[in-house]
């Protein structure tokens with residue numbers, strides 16, 4: 056695997072749209088060709104080379120390409136967005152759309168990510184060592200398909216609207232989440248190891264949400280079902296199972312109504 | 322002899338009343354009296370003759386004072402600012418005509434602007450919900466003629482849309498609603514006992530921040546499922562009772578306002594209210610409508626939607642694509658994050674409505690404000706360009722809150738030599754063309 060190293064050498068005046076910073080676009084390109092790729096700030100079109108010092112050539116394919124980014128990326132958008140293979144490691148926090156629409160490969164952010172990250176993610180592994188903003192793993196505005204595959208792990212806290220319209224995959228927040236998690240969810244699994252504020256699983260059709268800590272206010276549309284022993288992300292414990300959202304439509308499978316499931320650790 | 326102009330459209334709130342009468346002086350310059358309008362609507366017409374109106378552009382000087390400049394100078398300065406800036410916020414539009422908007426959008430496409438309207442701090446969250454789940458709606462005429470179950474949720478038309486209740490929603494007698502108020506059941510859901518609530522048959526006092534939970538409870542009750550004893554401070558018996566009454570109606574309508582759009586959860590509150598409306602259509606006919614504020618904010622959404630597919634916060638900064646993301650391309654976020662280099666405000670007053678941080682950021686950027694009057698925003702702008710009042714001194718198309726287009730009328734002449742929004746924007750557009758042809762960005 057070839058490694059391309061990018062060192063930030065200039066902080067953008069506004070926010071820099073790095074939609075070309077991913078293994079798929081870099082594949083098969085020499086360092087100089089990568090430096091000539093475009094980046095955007097409104098109508099000003101620049102090259103990646105104006106904001107990053109780039110060393111190392113990319114591999115022949117995305118899968119053979121690893122990108123390591125050093126320096127302050129808090130004003131960089133779209134890093135790792137739409138990547139399908141390979142690896143990206145960012146030794147900084149990043150701005151919006153990090154890892155959105157990714158379909159494969161590994162993306163590691165050794166800092167925080169802003170809002171709209173991991174939007175409509177389809178596959179791969181996306182890990183954030185710090186905190187995430189709002190709309191993590193959610194659908195793009197107006198779309199009804201949020202995260203559908205892959206594993207998205209945030210080691211810190213996440214904001215509100217996490218996993219709106221989620222339809223598949225696994226999303227783990229090791230810290231706390233704010234309001235509206237799993238809204239309109241129709242599949243997949245969410246694990247919150249800390250506390251969830253309010254409105255957990257509102258309008259949920261299908262899927263599973265596990266909360267290890269407290270929920271401040273429970274949705275009225277959830278009903279107690281049972282107590283179960285489960286192993287969730289390496290933790291064995293007793294969980295209370297609720298079904299819901301009873302105010303929402305639900306499909307039938309083999310004549311049985313399918314509900315969303317909410318498990319709270321005892 | 323003063324003459325009477327009839328059938329005037331009121332350019333103040335989203336109700337767009339179309340029965341205003343004004344008495345106009347002989348020389349067609351002054352409105353002497355206003356009939357039929359509510360107090361706030363009449364005030365809009367009376368503004369026309371306020372003493373001390375600014376009639377020529379003003380440019381800020383080094384010492385902070387304003388100096389009168391010609392329209393040509395102001396237009397040149399504005400066009401240069403737009404051409405030089407990498408990303409410009411072009412905010413407002415809610416109190417001008419659709420024709421003016423379309424010229425503004427043409428400029429934005431050329432200079433890489435982000436066009437946003439007052440929905441961004443108002444019903445933007447309703448628009449997000451509509452993007453997410455659609456909306457079963459109707460016209461105000463249908464409400465007047467058919468509705469027998471009327472819900473006001475988090476809105477207070479008694480003060481914000483004063484003639485809404487008498488013209489459409491509570492009192493009028495319509496084709497199938499011959500008994501007027503008596504034939505309708507009125508519900509008000511609010512955390513306060515408002516003046517609108519005084520007209521209600523049923524007032525439901527919801528604990529602040531529990532609208533989403535209460536709407537969820539309504540939906541759960543409509544499906545016959547069990548509920549906790551109280552939801553948001555409302556006993557479950559009350560919820561079951563109201564849901565049963567709604568199902569028995571012939572035509573129901575939910576009107577909602579800032580109490581839903583700007584309390585916790587925002588778009589989700591509207592989303593679930595829309596879904597309740599959808600559920601109720603399994604039993605009867607039901608609609609939902611946003612109580613839009615500024616008289617033509619709906620029009621801005623219509624024109625933007627028609628041109629770019631998004632109703633507000635349309636980012637044209639890349640010039641070859643339109644993007645939209647609430648939280649990113651919305652005015653307050655752009656300003657607070659310092660994501661734009663210049664500001665162009667038209668037909669609104671962000672200085673009065675935006676958070677302080679946003680306006681502090683704005684005040685540090687080159688700023689042009691186009692508005693008939695002096696307002697909070699003009700005072701932190703580099704240039705204030707006064708224009709004729711749309712709907713009073715010039716006509717133009719507007720959309721009522723139910724998305725019905727209505728052509729507003731000119732009532733009196735604008736002060737001598739004053740441009741309209743359309744004329745001004747056309748000239749800015751032309752100047753932008755010249756600068757770009759000469760090698761501007």
Ligand code: SF4
Nearest residue numbers: 331334338359362484
């Ligand atoms: S209700 Fe609205 S449109 Fe009608 S007169 Fe009053 S302000 Fe004007």
